[in-house]
Every structure is written in structure tokens, then in C-alpha cells.
Amino acid sequence: MxxxxxxRKVCILRAGIPLxxxxxxxxxxxxxxxxxxxxVGKSTxxxxxxxxxxxxxxxxxxxxxxxxxxxxxxPHARRIGILFQDDLLFPHMSVGTNLAFGMPPGxxxxxxxAQIEEALSDVGMAGFADxxxxxxxxGQKARVALVRMLLSNPRxxxxxEAFSRxxxxxxxxxxxxxxxxxxxxxxxxxxxxxxxxxxxxAGGTIIKLKSLSKG
Numbered sequence: 001m002x003x004x005x006x007x008r009k010v011c012i013l014r015a016g017i018p019l020x021x022x023x024x025x026x027x028x029x030x031x032x033x034x035x036x037x038x039x040v041g042k043s044t045x046x047x048x049x050x051x052x053x054x055x056x057x058x059x060x061x062x063x064x065x066x067x068x069x070x071x072x073x074x075p076h077a078r079r080i081g082i083l084f085q086d087d088l089l090f091p092h093m094s095v096g097t098n099l100a101f102g103m104p105p106g107x108x109x110x111x112x113x114a115q116i117e118e119a120l121s122d123v124g125m126a127g128f129a130d131x132x133x134x135x136x137x138x139g140q141k142a143r144v145a146l147v148r149m150l151l152s153n154p155r156x157x158x159x160x161e162a163f164s165r166x167x168x169x170x171x172x173x174x175x176x177x178x179x180x181x182x183x184x185x186x187x188x189x190x191x192x193x194x195x196x197x198x199x200x201x202a203g204g205t206i207i208k209l210k211s212l213s214k215g
Contacts, residue, residue: 081154096129
């Protein structure tokens, strides 16, 4: 079985007009960075990969994950994790409950709590399960968002301007944590960003997109 995420002749169209085309195989543990101006279709590409493409767009081409064609799978069955520039934590839930929300069903309460505590410890946040997300710093919120995504056991990771709202020091710390975690878990990563430092720090291949549409 071929490990990794393959975008095979993927093309996104709006009103029948091609906006973006990508044909690339991302190996396990590799990071592909997609750069381009606002409106070129970077986030729309990620929506196609996660199965959440708006009806105003049409997606063509295959998405294969670890050798399996998931192009027609519903979003919950694709096992693709995504991090956005906003942490999207539920403010009415504790940190631990936020993390439990991302976990697959099953297992005892004790085992699930143990997984949560271990995951928090892995990112330097042991003992934070009962904390209110509103009391966390920006960097802590970003780490909790990462942990929640990882607890869903994804087989690939998408980053949608995931570091853009962090200040320079936190940005570098969280970025390194995400990249190191992805490589440790052998997750193929597709990152879209405007920031050249994000792209350079990721290593791997950088694709600079230009809009195919003249409109």
C-alpha cells in the first residue's frame, strides 16, 4: 500500500471555469506547501480534500490516502485532520471536554481520560484538562487545537493559514511543534500559507499558484 496523500489531477472550477489545478503525491511525513494570492483557491482546494466543497464550486480529480480512493467519501470518513488560523475551541467546554469531542467513540471513560492527559502532557500542558479555554494564552489554545485534531487519529494533515494569528515567537514554536508531530507520526501534510517563513521552515516542496481564471 502506498502511504501518503495523492492529489491526482485535482482541478477546482467555478461556473465551469478552472480556478486551481494540483497534481502531486505527498509522502508520509512530507510537507507540501501551497502559496498564492488571496482568492486563488487555496482554502477551496482544502475544502475539496476534506469533502466540504461549497456547491458554488465543482471539484474534479482523485484524492487518495494511503492507497485508498477517498474522493467520494463523506467528510467524517476521510480521516483528514485540518487546522485553521482560528483555534475553534468550544468556549462552554473545558479543555478536556474539547479534546474528548474530537476522539472517535468507544473505550471506557477512564481510558479516554488517560489518552487526553497523555496528549496534553505531550505538548507541555499536563494538568490543563479542567481549564476554561478562555483562560489560555494564544499559544496554549493553538496546542489544544492541535491535540484535539490528533486525537481524532487522522492519516493526513491540512494546515489552512494555521499560524497566521500568532505573534512571531509563538508562531515559530507552534509551527515547529506541528511539523515535528506530523513527521513523528508520519502524516503527509498539505499547508496553505501566505508566509514565506512558514514555507521555508516546513522544508519540502513549495508550489506557488496563479489563478487560472481571468475573471
